[in-house]
Amino acid sequence: MIMDRIRREDLKSKIKTADEASMFIKDGMTIATSGFTPSGYPKAVPLALAKRAEGGEKLNITVITGASVGDELDGALSRAGVMTRRYPYQTNKASRNAINEGKIMYQDMHLSHAVQFMNYGFLGKIDVALVEALAITEEGGIIPTTSVGISPQAIENADVVIVEINTSQPMGLEGMHDIYITENPPNRKPIPILNTGDRIGTPYMPCDPEKIVAIVECDIKDKVRPLGPIDEDSKKISGHIIEFLEHEVKMGRLPKNLLPLQSGVGSVANAVLGGLLDSKFENLTCYTEVIQDSMFDLIDAGKVIVASGTSLTPSEEGLKRLYANIDHYAKHCILRPMEISNNPEVARRLGVIAMNTAIEFDIYGHVNSTNIMGSRIMNGIGGSGDFTRNAYLSMFTTVSTAKGGDISSIVPFVSHVDHTEHDVEVVVTEQGLADLRNTSPTERAKKIIDNCAHPDYRPILKDYFQRAMKGKFKHEPHIMDEALSMHARFMEKGTMKIK
Amino acid sequence: MIMDRIRREDLKSKIKTADEASMFIKDGMTIATSGFTPSGYPKAVPLALAKRAEGGEKLNITVITGASVGDELDGALSRAGVMTRRYPYQTNKASRNAINEGKIMYQDMHLSHAVQFMNYGFLGKIDVALVEALAITEEGGIIPTTSVGISPQAIENADVVIVEINTSQPMGLEGMHDIYITENPPNRKPIPILNTGDRIGTPYMPCDPEKIVAIVECDIKDKVRPLGPIDEDSKKISGHIIEFLEHEVKMGRLPKNLLPLQSGVGSVANAVLGGLLDSKFENLTCYTEVIQDSMFDLIDAGKVIVASGTSLTPSEEGLKRLYANIDHYAKHCILRPMEISNNPEVARRLGVIAMNTAIEFDIYGHVNSTNIMGSRIMNGIGGSGDFTRNAYLSMFTTVSTAKGGDISSIVPFVSHVDHTEHDVEVVVTEQGLADLRNTSPTERAKKIIDNCAHPDYRPILKDYFQRAMKGKFKHEPHIMDEALSMHARFMEKGTMKIK
Ligand SMILES: CC(C)(COP(=O)(O)OP(=O)(O)OC[C@H]1O[C@@H](n2cnc3c(N)ncnc32)[C@H](O)[C@@H]1OP(=O)(O)O)[C@@H](O)C(=O)NCCC(=O)NCCS
Numbered sequence: 001m002i003m004d005r006i007r008r009e010d011l012k013s014k015i016k017t018a019d020e021a022s023m024f025i026k027d028g029m030t031i032a033t034s035g036f037t038p039s040g041y042p043k044a045v046p047l048a049l050a051k052r053a054e055g056g057e058k059l060n061i062t063v064i065t066g067a068s069v070g071d072e073l074d075g076a077l078s079r080a081g082v083m084t085r086r087y088p089y090q091t092n093k094a095s096r097n098a099i100n101e102g103k104i105m106y107q108d109m110h111l112s113h114a115v116q117f118m119n120y121g122f123l124g125k126i127d128v129a130l131v132e133a134l135a136i137t138e139e140g141g142i143i144p145t146t147s148v149g150i151s152p153q154a155i156e157n158a159d160v161v162i163v164e165i166n167t168s169q170p171m172g173l174e175g176m177h178d179i180y181i182t183e184n185p186p187n188r189k190p191i192p193i194l195n196t197g198d199r200i201g202t203p204y205m206p207c208d209p210e211k212i213v214a215i216v217e218c219d220i221k222d223k224v225r226p227l228g229p230i231d232e233d234s235k236k237i238s239g240h241i242i243e244f245l246e247h248e249v250k251m252g253r254l255p256k257n258l259l260p261l262q263s264g265v266g267s268v269a270n271a272v273l274g275g276l277l278d279s280k281f282e283n284l285t286c287y288t289e290v291i292q293d294s295m296f297d298l299i300d301a302g303k304v305i306v307a308s309g310t311s312l313t314p315s316e317e318g319l320k321r322l323y324a325n326i327d328h329y330a331k332h333c334i335l336r337p338m339e340i341s342n343n344p345e346v347a348r349r350l351g352v353i354a355m356n357t358a359i360e361f362d363i364y365g366h367v368n369s370t371n372i373m374g375s376r377i378m379n380g381i382g383g384s385g386d387f388t389r390n391a392y393l394s395m396f397t398t399v400s401t402a403k404g405g406d407i408s409s410i411v412p413f414v415s416h417v418d419h420t421e422h423d424v425e426v427v428v429t430e431q432g433l434a435d436l437r438n439t440s441p442t443e444r445a446k447k448i449i450d451n452c453a454h455p456d457y458r459p460i461l462k463d464y465f466q467r468a469m470k471g472k473f474k475h476e477p478h479i480m481d482e483a484l485s486m487h488a489r490f491m492e493k494g495t496m497k498i499k
Numbered sequence: 500m501i502m503d504r505i506r507r508e509d510l511k512s513k514i515k516t517a518d519e520a521s522m523f524i525k526d527g528m529t530i531a532t533s534g535f536t537p538s539g540y541p542k543a544v545p546l547a548l549a550k551r552a553e554g555g556e557k558l559n560i561t562v563i564t565g566a567s568v569g570d571e572l573d574g575a576l577s578r579a580g581v582m583t584r585r586y587p588y589q590t591n592k593a594s595r596n597a598i599n600e601g602k603i604m605y606q607d608m609h610l611s612h613a614v615q616f617m618n619y620g621f622l623g624k625i626d627v628a629l630v631e632a633l634a635i636t637e638e639g640g641i642i643p644t645t646s647v648g649i650s651p652q653a654i655e656n657a658d659v660v661i662v663e664i665n666t667s668q669p670m671g672l673e674g675m676h677d678i679y680i681t682e683n684p685p686n687r688k689p690i691p692i693l694n695t696g697d698r699i700g701t702p703y704m705p706c707d708p709e710k711i712v713a714i715v716e717c718d719i720k721d722k723v724r725p726l727g728p729i730d731e732d733s734k735k736i737s738g739h740i741i742e743f744l745e746h747e748v749k750m751g752r753l754p755k756n757l758l759p760l761q762s763g764v765g766s767v768a769n770a771v772l773g774g775l776l777d778s779k780f781e782n783l784t785c786y787t788e789v790i791q792d793s794m795f796d797l798i799d800a801g802k803v804i805v806a807s808g809t810s811l812t813p814s815e816e817g818l819k820r821l822y823a824n825i826d827h828y829a830k831h832c833i834l835r836p837m838e839i840s841n842n843p844e845v846a847r848r849l850g851v852i853a854m855n856t857a858i859e860f861d862i863y864g865h866v867n868s869t870n871i872m873g874s875r876i877m878n879g880i881g882g883s884g885d886f887t888r889n890a891y892l893s894m895f896t897t898v899s900t901a902k903g904g905d906i907s908s909i910v911p912f913v914s915h916v917d918h919t920e921h922d923v924e925v926v927v928t929e930q931g932l933a934d935l936r937n938t939s940p941t942e943r944a945k946k947i948i949d950n951c952a953h954p955d956y957r958p959i960l961k962d963y964f965q966r967a968m969k970g971k972f973k974h975e976p977h978i979m980d981e982a983l984s985m986h987a988r989f990m991e992k993g994t995m996k997i998k
């Protein structure tokens with residue numbers, strides 16, 4: 001099997017077991033891996049590495065990925081205590097816990113920064129690139145699997161390269177990728193993408209064959225995350241957004257087929273896209289990171305003509321569907337390096353409509369995407385800032401309450417700011433939508449409380465705002481020793497409600 | 500005088516007095532004006548407008564500018580109560596006070612957003628463009644004066660155009676401007692700037708002559724802001740930055756002549772640039788917004804070969820120097836529309852080194868640039884986010900204390916977030932510099948407290964951090980009901996110190 005996938009003769013001698021290959025990774029090293037929002041990540045070598053640590057070997061490794069990766073990498077290495085430093089994004093339970101316990105030093109970075117900081121040398125020396133591949137071409141080019149992420153630059157920057165050829169990934173993926181690598185300033189050129197579907201690169205990642213020290217066979221499947229069923233709240237959020245977009249088209253502020261959509265990860269995000277299926281929009285395009293299940297529905301229905309991303313992350317069922325009809329989907333999907341999928345230049349030129357999920361937002365429009373009650377990391381900012389900051393129009397969605405109603409997702413002052421009032425144009429909950437364009441902070445507060453907050457919390461928020469307005473400074477009025485009091489109350493009493 | 504400056508015959512009949520011209524501006528209108536960090540703004544017509552209001556006429560006007568404008572516009576209209584809505588940036592005492600009193604609805608916007616939001620129709624209908632000009636060409640092109648700002652797009656979007664020809668502005672400025680206008684998505688193209696000095700447009704702003712309803716003569720000079728003398732703290736900050744940049748060059752992370760510098764406004768920013776005069780750096784370029792006095796020194800010394808910005812804002816003395824030798828400086832300076840000077844695409848491609856001033860930053864690296872004690876607007880975010888977010892390397896500077904030592908500019912949690920931990924790589928005070936690359940939040944806290952905080956406040960900050968670390972969640976540990984307590988203490992007791 002694996003022999004067919006190594007099309008360059010001289011590389012066949014590099015085949016090794018995962019245990020052997022893992023020996024190229026030594027204590028203190030930095031490894032950069034494939035993988036994005038858990039798909040296309042290496043599996044066999046990280047498991048071998050974890051086994052070594054469990055056998056008593058001292059191993060402290062810095063791991064840089066595209067975005068989140070599966071349990072065989074983040075989970076196994078966290079549990080084994082191997083991974084002591086981690087950039088730029090994760091969603092794994094074990095790694096999240098270790099970060100929150102102070103055992104992993106985690107820098108939560110914009111994904112579009114991670115790649116260029118590696119290129120600039122800001123992340124230190126990259127000892128090993130560890131990438132999952134579909135196959136290796138005659139020229140030594142490496143064909144990615146279900147995601148591209150940082151792989152092209154990991155290969156370029158690393159001293160040595162370990163390739164995991166995953167034979168569970170169907171060869172039908174070949175040709176879906178479009179690899180384009182930018183130069184560093186002062187030699188950087190314009191990225192020649194003018195339309196979502198433009199192909200500007202090669203279907204494989206260039207690699208000096210001398211750098212490849214091991215090729216490992218692997219047949220472990222991507223552990224994709226199951227998507228929850230689409231619930232009532234998500235449907236309402238999706239409905240508010242579609243109504244808003246229709247209004248924007250009517251007012252002449254958006255073309256009939258909208259502009260390229262970017263949609264965040266998770267169930268709400270999936271539902272929002274899903275809602276487009278019953279809308280009257282047609283000939284849509286998506287310039288986004290991850291291609292989830294609802295995208296296949298939209299492609300099948302002829303609603304979406306092209307989807308550009310850096311990873312395919314369907315559910316298990318979606319994956320079956322993809323693989324059963326891969327040639328069909330391949331015509332409509334492009335997988336790009338995350339430096340291109342998340343590039344500010346391209347996002348701004350194309351004019352993406354960014355739709356991401358918030359943990360909480362405040363009455364003035366600041367958004368928290370990352371830290372619960374200020375201190376506890378959930379996942380990370382991921383690409384949300386890359387798109388939000390460079391969008392034509394940026395929206396955030398969240399359900400108005402959490403933890404069975406004991407938490408209001410609308411607060412006076414968010415406990416962590418990831419997106420500022422300057423970056424957010426629309427916020428939406430199941431209660432309704434607030435259009436924040438052309439508003440002063442105080443006008444925003446009224447809209448957000450009235451349209452988005454849960455009725456249980458409106459009086460508390462109104463009371464705060466009205467008392468803050470009695471202060472001397474009325475631009476963005478706050479009461480410093482009360483701004484975070486809803487969070488403090490939850491931590492003390494288990495509810496933000498006043499009993 | 501003015502006749503020589505109107506090179507197109509049929510426009511000479513449009514000459515009107517400021518009072519007459521002001522009559523095109525009616526209650527409820529939105530006007531978009533020239534002017535950037537107060538230079539090149541219209542003066543005569545706003546004064547006439549204020550006079551009308553003082554005479555009892557009811558006038559509520561929305562004013563959109565490039566950035567800050569002088570007292571004849573922001574000051575006069577605020578005092579007269581004419582300006583009831585204002586975007587995207589201001590620095591005038593009267594407008595700031597009116598905003599803080601809740602009399603002006605102010606939306607503090609990224610400058611790079613202001614232009615495109617106007618183009619997208621997000622800011623509503625633009626009734627009148629009011630622009631200061633040097634002259635009008637035979638084709639009807641309008642030549643800007645000391646700034647470009649939003650003028651090209653104001654002219655393009657407005658129903659009618661009023662031109663103030665300012666005869667105090669020397670004709671030597673002609674040719675310094677480079678006007679390039681982008682299209683809206685989905686038709687937007689790459690901006691063809693590959694090097695700081697590239698000229699890609701015309702030396703005038705295109706304008707349909709039919710749209711010009713009035714041409715007014717004016718000879719009031721720009722009211723530029725005086726720069727304070729360079730103090731010891733600013734010199735120390737500048738010294739830390741230069742040492743850091745030298746180190747980065749040595750490590751191979753920056754070219755010998757660095758990358759295009761962007762430098763914020765104000766005295767510290769001026770001092771930082773000034774410090775380069777005694778450094779060994781050569782062949783520098785600047786891709787920035789404002790060209791201040793220290794830039795002329797650097798050009799004269801042959802240190803800076805090209806400076807690109809959207810406005811010339813020298814002090815009164817600097818202005819004399821500029822005008823005495825304008826042909827010399829014109830060879831080295833380019834004035835662009837703010838859509839181009841502040842463009843994320845260009846900033847990222849060129850790899851600017853962004854250096855901006857903070858009001859305060861916190862132990863985890865979040866920066867407040869806009870609101871004092873959370874509620875009170877100072878100026879606004881201006882272009883700092885445009886550059887910070889798209890820079891090769893972004894730095895923030897501030898003196899470690901304010902108000903005679905009663906305020907620490909380093910706090911546990913900033914009272915307003917304009918730039919997040921994800922966006923800031925280096926912070927600097929007179930005490931020292933903290934390099935935040937490759938750090939988890941807790942590592943950052945240690946560096947920032949040790950290197951940047953004033954010794955008087957280090958124990959208070961350390962105590963907060965250590966107690967926060969005792970909590971359950973150690974990623975970015977905070978104590979919700981104490982995070983803003985230094986601010987609360989200052990507001991209650993007039994000092995952040997514990998007595
Ligand atoms: C914000 C984000 C965590 C929401 O994800 P989701 O799957 O839609 O959210 P959920 O409703 O499952 O909430 C996740 C957790 O946060 C909790 N939560 C939600 N809102 C909360 C709030 N206001 N306060 C405290 N906790 C909250 C939930 O209870 C849940 O906790 P649990 O895991 O203990 O049950 C996720 O979208 C994210 O990581 N975003 C940042 C990165 C990003 O935007 N990437 C996309 C760019 S393309």
Ligand SMILES: CC(C)(COP(=O)(O)OP(=O)(O)OC[C@H]1O[C@@H](n2cnc3c(N)ncnc32)[C@H](O)[C@@H]1OP(=O)(O)O)[C@@H](O)C(=O)NCCC(=O)NCCS
Binds near residue numbers: 764906909
């Ligand atoms: C942040 C900014 C206000 C600093 O300007 P500056 O002229 O260097 O600052 P100053 O030291 O004069 O401080 C301005 C005021 O803030 C006060 N201040 C400074 N630090 C403070 C702090 N930590 N807490 C409270 N007040 C503080 C000062 O006391 C002063 O108040 P005063 O006017 O009542 O005397 C200014 O750089 C700015 O507006 N930045 C945002 C926009 C921007 O970055 N534009 C450039 C992009 S190209």
